[in-house]
Amino acid sequence: MIKLYDRKKDYINEDLIKEALRTGLDNIKPSEDLIAKTIAKCKGELSSKAEVESKRNRPVMWVYRIGAPIAATALVLLLILNSQNVLFRHKTARDAEPLNSAMLGTAQAQEESMSPETESPEVMDDRSGSQAPAVVDPDSTINGKQDLKYFALTGKPEDVAMLKSYAVRDDVQGETPELREAFRHIAGAYNSDNRADYVLDEANIVRIRTLVGEGVHADTLKNSVSYRDILGDEGYWALPLEDNQGDLRAFLKVTELSGTNIAVPSSGNDKIYKFEGKDYFVSADSRAEISSLEPMFDRKALMLLIEQSCKLKDGPVIVDINNGEDFIVFFGDNEKQLGMPFFTNTGLFGLENSEVYEIARMFDIISEHIQ
């Protein structure tokens, strides 16, 4: 018997898949009747289109055809002149704010440019225009009064000259049954708040590690010999939510809050959920771009991708390198460390998703971009 696949090998031969598809589909054809009907419909569509075209050529239509572009041009000119403040000059305190302060993301930078009437945390965070939460750094508590640090995370790494992780973190070490219950509760609460019926893919909840607190500069990256050199001790949980087709539709960044680890929701995507006396800060990401993270949330697929490159001895460790939007999975064997990007900002640094890079090369490429 001719074997269509080799059970000793990992995968079915690609030629056999082609052959099977040809065998299965080549005899399936549209009927002559369907083809004739479709051609007739298309011809009908084209003749009605031609009729509309001929109506357009009537003199009164020419008035619109000439008049509309002139009006549009005038409107565009007006907008351009207005944007350059040639026609209307409205200079606000916010206009005078240096761009740099919006990017630096520290309270200090914001305080320097902040007008007195915008001192509430919510307003400050709105100024950044980001989805990033305001975060209280426990280390900055002085005499019981908390000195708030706000993180403006709008910029991509190219803009801010450093890599930075999502700012709300915890130092929880492992997943406990209690935490698992909390995750179920959080997923349910998210569904009911958003009238969704997504399913929490419990088998693929991942712990995302964050970079060292202050972020990673190009120089640090260039001088790092191991990915562990740039990791902090903290992180957060990422909960994948799927639709009934198994497609990733959202993921929730979840951080356990405590007496010293406090965060304030600052956008519609952020929420604090309570479960069994504990508070969990939850930030949801449901952009279409998260589909590029699918293999990262599929442990089996991820391990298969990794095993193609090396005999795994180290990792995998998933690291957030850009405010909870872009990630690198680090892993290695005895000899080398490797990284595989999963970016929602496709093509960031010119690196391709799901491709394997040696970390020295990868760090060089990234540091060149953020210098």
Added chain:
Amino acid sequence: MTPDDLSQKITELIEQYGDDVYRVAFAILKSKELAEDIFQETFLRVCRSYSSYRGESSEKTWIISIAVNLCRDYMRSAWKKRVVVTDEFAAYSSESHTENLIEKRSEREELMKAIMNLPDKFREVVILYYYQELSIEDIARALRIPQGTVKSRLFKARNLLYGMMGGEAHD
């Protein structure tokens, strides 16, 4: 292009790529009736937007992209949730091979059935890559997903097929 020229061109496209469109729609939606609807709608869309086709991809890729996205729209629609699509593939393939006793063919059929039982997102990339022989880049563009996702879906699909055909799937 005059309306007559365009009409001629559309007829040629239907003759040239009609089979591909119908087969892709059938393989994704597993229904003859739905494949017929997608077939008609695809060429009506081609007809409406041919003037804006800039040749950035081949005509075949462009037309298949329209068909696949119509299938995806259909699968996402609320209507599908209320309608159970019967799997016509099994009947279709056994009809045409009832006389066939060659074991090789029966294994191919087994593999084809396994492909048809893949989850939608894996089945569509398998069909586009292995049957329509579109490039990873073209599939990514057609499905509006990153190239890395196409690769990993193909990878996972092969592994799933291996498991479905009796091999041990990776854990």
